[in-house]
Amino acid sequence: IISSGKVWNGEIENRRKNGDPLYTQLLISPIIDNDGKVVGYLGSHRDITEQKQLEQQLMHSQKMESIGTLAAGIAHEVGNPLASISSIVQVLLRTISDDFAKDKLGLVEAQVHRITKIIRDLVDFSRPSNYQIQPTDIVKGLTDAVEIVKMGKKAKEITFVTHVRRQVPILPLVPDQIAQVFINILLNAVDALHGKRGTITSEVERDSERVRVTITDNGQGIAPENLSKIFEPFFTTKPVGEGTGLGLWVSYGIVRSFGGDITVTSAWGQGTSFCIILPLNAKEYGNG
Known part of the structure; x- marks a missing residue:
């Protein structure tokens, strides 16, 4: 493109000496003589690292906001049947005497508690806090x-x-x-x-x-x-x-x-x- 006499404009990602990413916007213009031949090139570049980082932060924030909204719905839909399962397990643990069954129900109860913790974390993230500043x-x-x-x-x-x-x-x-x-x-x-x-x-x-x-x-x-x-x-x-x-x-x-x-x-x-x-x-x- 450049050798044909057209201007090239694009973005390039490099690395600084410390390993951090460096984004630059590069503009290369051909130098053309009186006969229309390309005899050289003139280039300029601009550091756009901060702009790129801000764009990435914005995209990340929007993604997290969307996930938070989804999490609230999941927590509600899963929480209700989970409460029923937990109640049934507790009733069975109090009424049966078979050790094998109690052991297996204990495992179910432990997994229910684990799921409950996951849901609680989801809710904590997705809804506004009721705590006072x-x-x-x-x-x-x-x-x-x-x-x-x-x-x-x-x-x-x-x-x-x-x-x-x-x-x-x-x-x-x-x-x-x-x-x-x-x-x-x-x-x-x-x-x-x-x-x-x-x-x-x-x-x-x-x-x-x-x-x-x-x-x-x-x-x-x-x-x-x-x-x-x-x-x-x-x-x-x-x-x-x-x-x-x-x-x-x-x-x-x-x-x-x-x-x-x-x-x-x-x-x-x-x-x-x-x-x-x-x-x-x-x-x-x-x-x-």
Whole structure:
């Protein structure tokens, strides 16, 4: 096209030295002499990385909103018959004496509880919270979450480190919800270490507009092909029965409801960092 004397305009994806994507818009114009021959080319490029990232964030937000609406319908349709099944199982457990039957009904009851938890997570994500926004000390919320997670059996060989780089003001949040976000991400970090020795570091910092809480582990990391899927519902790399794939999805919804965001960076075989970003001047984003 260019050699025929036409202008070429397109977008190119490259990588920066640190591995981050770099998107540029490239324009190449042929230089034509008096005889109409192409004697050279003039090119210009413009960095459109920020524009591309904003477009991707918009698409992701729209996708999550659609999934949330779908989740509300699924939770309603599944919840009602599940309640009936649970009631019948409990009645049978109280009335039968056969040990074999009781054992099998116990397994059914355990799976019913698992499905109920999945539905509860779906509902928590898809509907506006009824909790009241309160002045919240996120540093205390983070340290409390760390203390809770440290008590788990899988965390015995793990060292937990917390750094507060700069004093953080009280923020208008829902304390239980932001604690749920911290616990979900910390539990994921614990799972990434597979019970081995390791370190999970939580770091709190802020600038003039935002607070950032970064939780980093030195576990196995997230495979590159899975990195874009981790906030999708039901996506999990854990064995069947060990994870619902809803923890990060729900956490993402909670943070977005406060006008914030969650980002993730990971290197396979080296570890993962989740960054929870919250605005300093947070308003009541529909949670009151």
